[in-house]
Amino acid sequence: MLGILIGIAAVVLTVGLGLGSQQEVGARISALGSNLLIVSPGSSTTTGGGTTTGGGTGGGGGGGPVDPAWPPTTGQAAMEAFGDCMTLSDWIESGMPLIATQIAEYQNNNVPCYSCHQSGTEGSMALPDPNGADAAADVEAAFEQMRYMYSSFGLIRWSVNLEDGSYKDIAPSYRLRDKGTGQTNHPTYELNAANLAALDQWYALSRARFDAGPCDPAAPGDPPAP
């Protein structure tokens, strides 16, 4: 039982909540940390009460790359398949690299994300300077890192069917949007409109490829075993 929960800091049920409160709960939960699994009902049945989640799903655990089956039947496989569907051209076209220039407030200074996230080690978030000396290589390396972050849910997450804990769907995780809300020690920021639009456009473009998938499972940067 505990084993099943490895890698999951919390399992959240949103059964019986309205959409607004689901989003609010989701936002609060995501503020808590990264290894979270949001569980939502496949077809809602309940009347109140239900709190538990029995064994749910093992979001995390699990060995290395799991490409082959299509359509994917586990969250991890779906996230890898989604990463396969991400392309550098979509990433650039939607403006994702520019998010790194967003200004955050840190100890009363205004600093861009890349001042801390250039190397991609802070919270696994690679946000290099898109105008730096090696910008093209940095952006490509960041893209390759970010597309397969299924352990930290940096860009996407998955949901499961409540009935049996099976994989349900991929959704954006919005960590880049929500990290700056001031609920942790992280520098605060509010993504500007262009950066929010970049996130949405990147997701829409990648999602369209994913829905038409499978994409190339041998894409460069296919993830190493976590």
Ligand code: HEC
């Ligand atoms: C002063 C340094 C600093 C700046 C500036 C900064 N970050 Fe971070 N960030 C960190 C550190 C350190 C971590 C890892 C620890 C943590 O998660 O708080 C991190 C983690 C993250 C995470 C991943 C963690 C998670 O919970 O998913 C995201 C997303 C993130 N930062 C986004 C941003 C964005 C977007 C900006 C610019 C608007 C930014 N950061 C600016 C230092 C910084």
